[in-house]
Amino acid sequence: MYKYHCLNPISNVGLEYFPGKYENSESLEDSDVVLVRSANMHEMQLPKNVVAVARAGAGVNNIPLEDYAKEGVVVFNTPGANANGVKEMVIAGMLLASRDIVGGIEWLEKQEATDDIAKLAEKKKKQFAGCEISGKKLGIIGLGAIGVKVANAAVHLGMDVYGYDPFISVDAAWNLSRSIHHINDLNVIYKECDYITIHVPLLDSTKKMIGADEIAQMKDGVVLLNFARDLLVDEEALAEALKAGKVKKYVTDFANPLVASTPNTLVTPHLGASTEESEDNCAVMAVKELMDFVENGNIKHSVNYPDCSAGTCVDVGRVTINHKNIPNMISQFTKALGDAGVNISNMTNKSKGDFAYTMIDVSTPISSEVTKALKNIQGVYRVRVIK
Numbered sequence: 001m002y003k004y005h006c007l008n009p010i011s012n013v014g015l016e017y018f019p020g021k022y023e024n025s026e027s028l029e030d031s032d033v034v035l036v037r038s039a040n041m042h043e044m045q046l047p048k049n050v051v052a053v054a055r056a057g058a059g060v061n062n063i064p065l066e067d068y069a070k071e072g073v074v075v076f077n078t079p080g081a082n083a084n085g086v087k088e089m090v091i092a093g094m095l096l097a098s099r100d101i102v103g104g105i106e107w108l109e110k111q112e113a114t115d116d117i118a119k120l121a122e123k124k125k126k127q128f129a130g131c132e133i134s135g136k137k138l139g140i141i142g143l144g145a146i147g148v149k150v151a152n153a154a155v156h157l158g159m160d161v162y163g164y165d166p167f168i169s170v171d172a173a174w175n176l177s178r179s180i181h182h183i184n185d186l187n188v189i190y191k192e193c194d195y196i197t198i199h200v201p202l203l204d205s206t207k208k209m210i211g212a213d214e215i216a217q218m219k220d221g222v223v224l225l226n227f228a229r230d231l232l233v234d235e236e237a238l239a240e241a242l243k244a245g246k247v248k249k250y251v252t253d254f255a256n257p258l259v260a261s262t263p264n265t266l267v268t269p270h271l272g273a274s275t276e277e278s279e280d281n282c283a284v285m286a287v288k289e290l291m292d293f294v295e296n297g298n299i300k301h302s303v304n305y306p307d308c309s310a311g312t313c314v315d316v317g318r319v320t321i322n323h324k325n326i327p328n329m330i331s332q333f334t335k336a337l338g339d340a341g342v343n344i345s346n347m348t349n350k351s352k353g354d355f356a357y358t359m360i361d362v363s364t365p366i367s368s369e370v371t372k373a374l375k376n377i378q379g380v381y382r383v384r385v386i387k
């Protein structure tokens, strides 16, 4: 029996993929794997029995990836699974920033439902008028799963789209409409665009990437959309620009006291991925990743270990090793197995940055002595006997 623990509500459509041998545990302490959405895991002590964490979503800034890697805990995310949900919010955000739909609805809610209301509405409507997004320039920073979808949708809505992503993946490039201007200098987006939307992960290198200098370059009356993470923007500098009217609207999915009290902001409570479809997609992908890892040791869509797969083990046994990416590790593993008379039938090794993962299939059973010998090798973080 395997136990999983959910730190946030996870869609049942996904959890139902767990077969009977998996049990939902109320306690983190006795769980083998963890599912999480936005819960902050940075201050959390993870019990030794947890072997993997799956983020049912894209952003992993709430998880201490490196610390977990050093504990031999593999962290997964679900790339692209909620991208459509976010794309639709971004389109909605552009429309809400362009026309005072919210103001109009709020005004009507305050009116008495008298016969006069239709006449009054006709008189009042000019106060809520706006502009169309068709024909306007949209700059997209980050052309990953979300950025590409936003770009393509915006093209279909008649926008002139500029995209920037120095690390664009081949897949993303293939999916991008040919009408999009691929920009190599971010300043072009700041200077030219009427709407700017950011879709990059929160990393040390991207923190506050939109600050006072970047805002100063932007067109007067620009609309800035942030459905990625609040810390990507220097919101103190932005608040000044909003008050001065330099930035017309800031549409953000991340509430905090500053944006909540700044004029010309449209703040939503982190709703980007809160659709039935996105929640189901993320949960299904996360559960499948965890099952394949628990049962076969395979890694797909990890953010702190390399992807590594050896399929299903058809031999007598399989052992997996999370370890440092340093020389001489493999030879020590094969020696430990060879010394114990264990024959290796298949071996796969992959690395990502400072971390590596080795999967070894064997045609002789793996004893606890061999496991101990592997664990004692310096640089080994975790050894799991899968079979």
Ligand SMILES: NC(=O)C1=CN([C@@H]2O[C@H](COP(=O)(O)OP(=O)(O)OC[C@H]3O[C@@H](n4cnc5c(N)ncnc54)[C@H](O)[C@@H]3O)[C@@H](O)[C@H]2O)C=CC1
Pocket: 057, 058, 059, 060, 079, 080, 082, 083, 086, 141, 142, 143, 144, 145, 146, 147, 164, 165, 166, 167, 168, 169, 172, 199, 200, 201, 202, 205, 206, 227, 228, 229, 253, 270, 271, 272, 273, 274
């Ligand atoms: N509001 C919400 O509910 C949601 C928010 N998000 C946020 O959106 C972010 C992006 O999500 P996805 O598109 O799914 O991720 P992704 O990983 O598919 O795309 C991110 C893209 O950003 C690019 N990038 C990285 N650094 C960059 C830089 N300095 N300049 C330009 N591009 C850069 C990468 O090359 C990649 O193509 C997530 O990391 C998360 O923080 C994601 C899903 C839901």
Ligand SMILES: O=C(O)CCC(=O)C(=O)O
Pocket: 037, 038, 056, 057, 058, 059, 060, 082, 270, 273, 274
């Ligand atoms: O799980 C959620 O609702 C948040 C989604 C998100 O921010 C992400 O996937 O990065």
